[in-house]
Amino acid sequence: MGSLSKTFTSSVGRKFVMGLTGLFLISFLIVHVSINALIFLNDGGQTFNVAADFMGHNLIVRIMEIGLFAGIILHIVQAIVLTAQNKAARPATYAYSNASANSTWYSRSMGLLGTLILMFLILHLYHFWWPTKAAVFNHEEHDTFQNITMVFQELWVVIVYVLGVISLGYHLLHGFQSAFQTMGWNHKKWTPIVKAIGFWFSIIVPIIFALMPISIYLGWIS
Amino acid sequence: MSNFNSNIPEGELTQKWTKYRSSVALVNPANKRSIEVIVVGSGLAGASAAATLAEMGYKVKCFCFQDSPRRAHSIAAQGGINAAKNYQNDGDSVYRLFYDTIKGGDYRAREANVHRLAEVSANIIDQCVAQGVPLAREYGGLLDNRSFGGTQVQRTFYAAGQTGQQLLLGAYSALERQVGMGKVEMFTRHEMLDVVVIDGKARGIIARNLLTGELERHFGHAVVLGTGGYGNVFFLSTNAMGSNVTAAWKIHKKGAFFGNPCYTQIHPTCIPVSGDHQSKLTLMSESLRNDGRIWVPKKKDDPRKPQDIPEDERDYYLERRYPAFGNLVPRDVASRAAKERCDAGYGVGASKLAVYLDFTANTERYGRIEANKQGNHHPDKETCMRLGREVIKEKYGNLFDMYAQITGENPYETPMRIYPAVHYTMGGIWVDYDLMTTVPGLYCIGEANFSDHGANRLGASALMQGLADGYFVLPYTIGSYLSKEISTKAIPTDHPAFVEAENHVKSTLDRFLNIKGTKSVDHFHKKLGHIMWEKCGMARNAKGLTEAIEEIKALRKEFWSDVRVPGSSDEFNPELEKAGRVADFLELGELMCIDALHREESCGGHFREEFQTEEGEAKRDDANFSYVAAWEYKGESVYELHKEELNYENIKVAQRNYK
Amino acid sequence: MNLTLKVWRQKNSKSTGNLVDYKVSDISPDMSFLEMFDVLNEQLINKGEEPIVFDHDCREGICGMCSMYINGRPHGPKDLVTTCQLHMRSFKDGDTIVVEPWRAKAFPVIKDLAVDRSAFDRVIAAGGFISVNTGNAQDANNLPIAKSKADAAFEAAACIGCGACVAACKNASAMLFVSAKVSQFSLLPQGQPERYKRVQNMVAQMDSEGFGNCTNTGACEAECPKGISLENIARMNRDYLTAKLFSEEEA
Structure with a gap:
């Protein structure tokens, strides 16, 4: 094996991939949440649909979309490998452990939170990504906004979405600053700022995401 | 006949080591590769020696009883390491360090060795810094120093209160580097239980694998012991629980003389004993005496809290008795002064066996300096104390934390209570200038040898000696012997001497297990410790020592008929390990008392109540006792005294005066 | 103080271990955690049982040899101390204390509470x-x-x-x-x-x-x-x- 490929199978290397893909996915979230926020213009989804249409047809965006999926898959595969390695590193577990004394529950539950997010993601893709793709493929017009307002009429869907973004919030709460730590980007002056940004990012972004289904369900937006 | 000659090189004192190094026989690189050296112990002396010998090209096997060489008790040394660098421009020099060490040792150390120690002291600092040991620095980026007892210069280098740890980790790194390169074979959790002597020369050891109980035979062209001191003979000491005399005692019984066994250092600043349950004592570094003032109330049984006792009702007895050195008198002097006050009824705390070590005055002084720096030229007392505490915290934080942890009291608020405790043994295996024992091919380094400290060691000199021996002395001097061994082939370990030694070890282990008595090993260890502390401790007298010898003999007899050692010898069995160590302490204790009884004078750590001045100071007898007492083992309770006369050609022998 | 201890006992690296209950009484709050184990071991030896094996050496928090997982935390409930510097005043009379060895594949248990590091x-x-x-x-x-x-x-x-x-x-x-x-x-x-x-x-x-x-x-x-x-x-x-x-x- 070459030195570079060995890099990415080492403990630090795998974490590097996790961190890098994590940060990449965070950057996607910024785009996603910005477009979502357009519905709050309350213009009957006009601006939102323009943006959605652009995202669905623009070539560069579509290439990036492949990158996005690759990123998600890489993030998941690495997570599975790391989890397996970490489990193997402690074959006999403690009879009694007081882990809450030294770490937060969500930092220890990234795998669980990630799994919840993945399950949510599958539903989410089924709801929105697939119809868009199908429309593009069939050269049909697709009204994303209308699709949204339809999907979020069901209470259970809204609840699942809210739970999904809560999982995302906790995942980010640990993941955001953790990615910087893993990449080795720490600094006496800058790290506190990164942590503060990460904290507010993990709260604000999921709230905006959650507001969409809630406001549609409650009819604040039509 | 054993080789009892100090082998001090001819010539002028300052030139001896230089000339020796230039003329000592060498071993060529090709021959070094086939010469095997066994190093027992992985503390400062052992690890540095093993690493250096391997760097030079020898095949080295290194043994330690802990699970890693990094755990040797050198790690616990707190205060610092001396070196004649004169970085502080306060008039230090090799000669001054030499002089202070001889004087501090109460004129009972060998001039040539001490001078060599002072000469190489500077190299040690260079070596350690090159290894990445993070010694304390000043803002300009240069190394910082502090003061220690018995000197009037600042020559002590340090790394917070963890100097021993940092130096040991440096030596450990060097050792592990050689392990990684395959040049040192490391045997952790192994205990040396005998030395193998063939045709009068040391040729190997018997070691027990502590995990499996298996006895192993190891050959070496030479054997080096760096196995530390024997302070644990007192049960309660600042030594680690595992520190022991076993390796040294085994070689003593195989012909190595034991030098000055009665010279024990009682360290003045330790946390007092709090109850019967106590398993060990904890040192508070001597560096604290830089900023702490020692006192007791002027009134007996003063019930007031220390903070409530006004200045003029306090007796700063060290400053009173020794105005020139004050709180920084050598350890033996400070310890005895504390004992004197407590015996006279002025002790403090529940046990009345403690004195105060008070930082208030210096906290305030530091605070005032800080306030001035911040532009506050008339700070009130509270501001001074607050700022001063931060300075104190930076200097001694870990020690203060440790004190709070153990006693449950806050030393920033209330003075520490301290009392002397056994800390170091100046005595040990007798060695010549080459650090070779009376058995050819058998070397002893660090605290384990009778060393360069005479009758009392100065603070921060133990680390210096351990590393001097390991890095800079032994690697040269061992060549003088090994150069004659280049044609000696490795002796197969089925040689009868190996078989016999192993059988002897095995039968001793079986004997412990077969006694099946009623009392634990610790029971005997505590009893022995009590006898030693009461009768061979800070003050000794003929009557007590004579009694102690009989009591130890009786205790030893009881041990061999009533000790209970559970488990078996073919498993990990710490009780069995302890039994072996305590059995050896039970013999050593007797020899210490014999030595203390024979030395009818007071010097350094050895204080005979019959021999003191009217002011209660130690009274030496240079006419009759200016020698090293080297004891030869002749059978149970039989020891023959050999005397190595000490000649002082470069120093005027005088009564020590710290007034 | 009187305490109940649940201590991991394991004969050697190959055997499986289990938690065993022990009672200790008259424990002084000034004792260190390891001194409390000394008392327990003395009891066990006097009863003719095998004492508990645990690693320890300097007992002043610097050698790094002591290694007990106490009540679900390495070196017990206090921050910034090793097991040897943990004192019994950190516990209450009547407490039950669970003591296990470090657990990791890279640190196999040797015996009882001692592991190979x-x-x-x-x-x-x-x-x-x-x-x-x-x-x-x-x-x-x-x-x-x-x-x-x-x-x-x-x-x-x-x-x-x-x-x-x-x-x-x-x-x-x-x-x-x-x-x-x-x-x-x-x-x-x-x-x-x-x-x-x-x-x-x-x-x-x-x-x-x-x-x-x-x-x-x-x-x-x-x-x-x-x-x-x-x-x-x-x-x-x-x-x-x-x-x-x-x-x-x-x-």
Whole structure:
């Protein structure tokens, strides 16, 4: 094996991939949440649909979309490998452990939170990504906004979405600053700022995401 | 006949080591590769020696009883390491360090060795810094120093209160580097239980694998012991629980003389004993005496809290008795002064066996300096104390934390209570200038040898000696012997001497297990410790020592008929390990008392109540006792005294005066 | 104080172990946790039972040998102390205390509460040193080092190698230990020539010992008796990635 490929199978290397893909996915979230926020213009989804249409047809965006999926898959595969390695590193577990004394529950539950997010993601893709793709493929017009307002009429869907973004919030709460730590980007002056940004990012972004289904369900937006 | 000659090189004192190094026989690189050296112990002396010998090209096997060489008790040394660098421009020099060490040792150390120690002291600092040991620095980026007892210069280098740890980790790194390169074979959790002597020369050891109980035979062209001191003979000491005399005692019984066994250092600043349950004592570094003032109330049984006792009702007895050195008198002097006050009824705390070590005055002084720096030229007392505490915290934080942890009291608020405790043994295996024992091919380094400290060691000199021996002395001097061994082939370990030694070890282990008595090993260890502390401790007298010898003999007899050692010898069995160590302490204790009884004078750590001045100071007898007492083992309770006369050609022998 | 102890007993590395209940009475609050174990062992010996094996040596918190997982936390409930410096005043009369060995694949149990931590030595042997032979050093003050750097290196070097970080980590990762040594040398000018080679070799050895990966939960830092900072792990990651991605020197 070459030195570079060995890099990415080492403990630090795998974490590097996790961190890098994590940060990449965070950057996607910024785009996603910005477009979502357009519905709050309350213009009957006009601006939102323009943006959605652009995202669905623009070539560069579509290439990036492949990158996005690759990123998600890489993030998941690495997570599975790391989890397996970490489990193997402690074959006999403690009879009694007081882990809450030294770490937060969500930092220890990234795998669980990630799994919840993945399950949510599958539903989410089924709801929105697939119809868009199908429309593009069939050269049909697709009204994303209308699709949204339809999907979020069901209470259970809204609840699942809210739970999904809560999982995302906790995942980010640990993941955001953790990615910087893993990449080795720490600094006496800058790290506190990164942590503060990460904290507010993990709260604000999921709230905006959650507001969409809630406001549609409650009819604040039509 | 054993080789009892100090082998001090001819010539002028300052030139001896230089000339020796230039003329000592060498071993060529090709021959070094086939010469095997066994190093027992992985503390400062052992690890540095093993690493250096391997760097030079020898095949080295290194043994330690802990699970890693990094755990040797050198790690616990707190205060610092001396070196004649004169970085502080306060008039230090090799000669001054030499002089202070001889004087501090109460004129009972060998001039040539001490001078060599002072000469190489500077190299040690260079070596350690090159290894990445993070010694304390000043803002300009240069190394910082502090003061220690018995000197009037600042020559002590340090790394917070963890100097021993940092130096040991440096030596450990060097050792592990050689392990990684395959040049040192490391045997952790192994205990040396005998030395193998063939045709009068040391040729190997018997070691027990502590995990499996298996006895192993190891050959070496030479054997080096760096196995530390024997302070644990007192049960309660600042030594680690595992520190022991076993390796040294085994070689003593195989012909190595034991030098000055009665010279024990009682360290003045330790946390007092709090109850019967106590398993060990904890040192508070001597560096604290830089900023702490020692006192007791002027009134007996003063019930007031220390903070409530006004200045003029306090007796700063060290400053009173020794105005020139004050709180920084050598350890033996400070310890005895504390004992004197407590015996006279002025002790403090529940046990009345403690004195105060008070930082208030210096906290305030530091605070005032800080306030001035911040532009506050008339700070009130509270501001001074607050700022001063931060300075104190930076200097001694870990020690203060440790004190709070153990006693449950806050030393920033209330003075520490301290009392002397056994800390170091100046005595040990007798060695010549080459650090070779009376058995050819058998070397002893660090605290384990009778060393360069005479009758009392100065603070921060133990680390210096351990590393001097390991890095800079032994690697040269061992060549003088090994150069004659280049044609000696490795002796197969089925040689009868190996078989016999192993059988002897095995039968001793079986004997412990077969006694099946009623009392634990610790029971005997505590009893022995009590006898030693009461009768061979800070003050000794003929009557007590004579009694102690009989009591130890009786205790030893009881041990061999009533000790209970559970488990078996073919498993990990710490009780069995302890039994072996305590059995050896039970013999050593007797020899210490014999030595203390024979030395009818007071010097350094050895204080005979019959021999003191009217002011209660130690009274030496240079006419009759200016020698090293080297004891030869002749059978149970039989020891023959050999005397190595000490000649002082470069120093005027005088009564020590710290007034 | 009277206490109930649930202590892990395991005959040797091959056998399976279990928690065994013991009662101890008349425990003084001034005793250290290990002195309480001394009392228990004395009781066991007097009853003709096998005493509990546990690692310990200096009993002043610096050798790093003691290693008990007490009530679900390495070195027990107090921060910044080792087991030997934990005193019984941290417990209440009538408490039940669960005591287990460190648990990690890389730290197999030897007997009862004693584990094999030689993996740490092998990690150091792989690169935790500066390659300078005895006798080659220049004068110590020829190399001024900023006090802040020297202090930071010292703080990293204060690691006692006890393994509490591994014991605390849900992944049994050794990154705090390894990064402390990497950082010490990475911060000092003496460590620069081997800086990138060192980090690669030490990480490779760490991985091959079977330790887990760091997920930045911070449990190691919280439980470290010497307060070694998580920043060291970031520094190690940075050095490692720099070495692997940008350095042309192979380790």
